[in-house]
Amino acid sequence: xxxxxxxxxxxxxxxxxxxxxxxxxxxxxxxxxxxxxxxxxxxxxxxxxxxxxxxxxxxxxxxxxxxxxxxxxxxxxxxxxxxxxxxxxxxxxxxxxxxxxxxxxxxxxxxxxxxxxxxxxxxxxxxxxxxxxxxxxxxxxxxxxxxxxxxxxxxxxxxxxxxxxxxxxxxxxxxxxxxx
Numbered sequence: 690x691x692x693x694x695x696x697x698x699x700x701x702x703x704x705x706x707x708x709x710x711x712x713x714x715x716x717x718x719x720x721x722x723x724x725x726x727x728x729x730x731x732x733x734x735x736x737x738x739x740x741x742x743x744x745x746x747x748x749x750x751x752x753x754x755x756x757x758x759x760x761x762x763x764x765x766x767x768x769x770x771x772x773x774x775x776x777x778x779x780x781x782x783x784x785x786x787x788x789x790x791x792x793x794x795x796x797x798x799x800x801x802x803x804x805x806x807x808x809x810x811x812x813x814x815x816x817x818x819x820x821x822x823x824x825x826x827x828x829x830x831x832x833x834x835x836x837x838x839x840x841x842x843x844x845x846x847x848x849x850x851x852x853x854x855x856x857x858x859x860x861x862x863x864x865x866x867x868x869x
Contacts, residue, residue, distance in 0.1 A: 722856040725779045727790045728756055729803070729812040730771035736798050736812045737771070739764040740790040742855060744776055752841035754821055757834045763793055765835065769825065773809035774839060778819040778846075779853040781862040786814065787853065808842035818853075819846035 729738035739762055747753035754776060758765040768774050779787055790797050802815035806822035813820045823839030830836075851862040 719857045722854050722861075725783075725787050725853040725855050725860070726756065727777045727779060727786060727814060728758070728768060728774050729777060729814065730768040730774045731805075731810050731812070732767040732771050736803065737764050737767040738777075738790050738797055738812065739768070740787050744778075747838055753826070753838055754823060754841060755836060755838045757831070757836055760830070760833050760835060764797075769828065769837075771809075771811070773811055773822075773824045773842075774837075775806045775809065775811035775813055776821040776823065776839075777812075777814045777817045778821075779814075780816060780818045780850045781853050781860075783814075783816065783853055784860050787860070806843065816850075817847070818850040820844060 723742050724744050726741050726744040727738050728741055728744075729736060731737070739758060741756045741758060743757040745755050747755045756774075756776065758768075786801065789795065789799075789801075798812070803812040804815075805811070806813050806820065808822050809824060811822060813822075821839075821841055822843040823841050825837060826840050827838035828835055829838075854861050
């Protein structure tokens with residue numbers, strides 16, 4: 690793959706991003722719809738989790754997925770220590786779950802039902818649209834976030850469920866199939 694250099698930004702620097710205003714950056718990128726996923730793990734037998742705004746398929750062979758937790762997350766070090774995670778894709782009826790897992794310091798599992806994932810034992814939340822059970826294989830630092838890659842050990846989906854999406858700073862349901 691050939692890489693090309695970025696054009697100079699209006700300030701004359703070569704795309705360092707330092708001149709971009711954070712509010713403008715957030716406003717523009719809010720136009721990109723994102724899945725709402727709760728990443729869970731068992732840390733010394735205790736469930737831990739966090740909501741992530743970026744979850745993606747990375748590779749089919751081997752099957753890899755990724756997520757990007759904030760470097761300031763107090764939950765991610767515990768997931769990292771566990772060495773495994775389960776990505777829980779929330780449904781349109783689980784906004785409250787997303788909000789609970791986005792809150793720092795609270796008992797995020799209070800009132801929630803879950804079962805252990807078949808391979809890693811990471812919590813699979815009840816009623817999710819899909820779950821992906823993984824072992825952490827790679828971790829990269831990326832600005833104020835980490836890029837975490839996990840090899841998929843097992844997965845399942847409930848095709849009748851509508852996934853929760855975050856778009857333009859609001860929750861919405863994923864659009865269904867469109868007619869061609």
